[in-house]
Amino acid sequence: MATSTPLLLLLLFLTVIFLSTEITAQPAAPAPRRPGPINITQILEKGGQFVTFIRLLNTTQVGNQINIQINSSSEGMTVLAPTDNAFQNLKPGTLNKLSPDEQVKLILYHVSPKFYTLEDLLSVSNPVSTQSSGRDGGAVYGLNFTGQGSQVNVSTGIVETRLSNALRTERPLAVYVVDQVLLPDEMFGKHKISKVTPAPETKSPVVSDDSKSSKKAASPPSESEKSGSGEMKSGLGFGFGLVVLCLKFLF
Template sequence: MAKQHSLPLSFPVLLFFLHCTLIFAQTPAQAPAPSGPTNITKVLEKAGQFTTFIKILKATQLNNSNQGLTIFAPTDNAFANLKSGSLNSLNSQQQLQLIQFHILPTLFTLSQFQTASNPLHTQAGNSDDGQFPLNVTTSGNQVNITTGVINATVANSIYSDTQLAVYQVDQVLLPLAIFGSPTTATAPAPAPSKPEKSVRAAGSPSGSSDASVDNSGVIGLNCKPSEVITICFAVVAAVCLWM
């Protein structure tokens, strides 16, 4: 009689776990959900000293670009250095343009500023018409910004990834269209001086000597040489007859 060998009870359990392991190994891992755009407000809050900029930024709808964003963030000290009432004097549209003027719809690294073409295009509007010019120049690692109203410097890089770059600037970037000085009016040309008046000498016949009045009010005789000789002879003859 053939001898039967019995399998231990744990063997079926081992086969079950082995089968489950093979199934799980063949199941592809799920890719992580794509992350949304970087929260700019949180980036600035973490960096600190940007309270005023955050306050105005929250009222602004940023237009995300496929080419990324570059933001120039002025510090609270930069806003404090503005002339008193500068922000309160702006209407809602101008406040929006002021913030948009600090945003470029393209991602710029610090090294890319060295080859950037001026003027840079901001979200405030077209810079080609001269209303919102933003120009950058570099000196070594330093990036300088000019707007036609103020000169600013990029003081620090706050944040950067593949879609967003945030830089600290030491001045509020004031656009020319809002804060530019009005064009000085051309001074009117001086009025031409009045010509000297000519009056006819009393009792003088037409075509004879004239009397001119100069600016001092003195009347002088304007006589032709022949008329002077005739007058002299008349005076001499009168004197002789009198004597």
């Protein structure tokens, strides 16, 4: 009995050492990764139907502007992303007719410098400013949101469509899909600001009847008038000579 007690203690000691070795040998759980910087292009690429919008974001450099601002601003941003079908439904040549600066304004018109949830858009005060607001001498370039429940509509004054679904709704960036390209009234409306103001038409001075008559009186006689007066003078001279001849015969 006395010999069994040290043996049990030895076995217990070895068991404790073995368990402690197993515990320390297990790898530590990896620390959670910090999310990387937000990239609007990567978000749209996952959606799979925004090739044209991505191309315009790159060519106008608006995509880089969004990435920089969204990763440094506390206000966040909201992007309304038109699908490829939305661009295909535009009138032919709509984008090609725009100057580079107008293309920038069009893409910035789809970006609001504030984070909005769908609930926020249903109660927001219209018009909602966009990144194009104030670029044209204080022009509005605003969006109007209406709707109820889970459906939100957006209107530009020319185009009205609904926000079909969301690609991202986490702060600081919200990305919603729209089925039409948002055309601002300031660029495509009837009362858009023209680039070149036409010169005023020059009217010819009005000539009064008195001035017309004076000009007519002062104008030189025509050839027919000259010939008529010459014939009259020759007729009078011939008559006078005939009278003189008759008087000679009488006296």
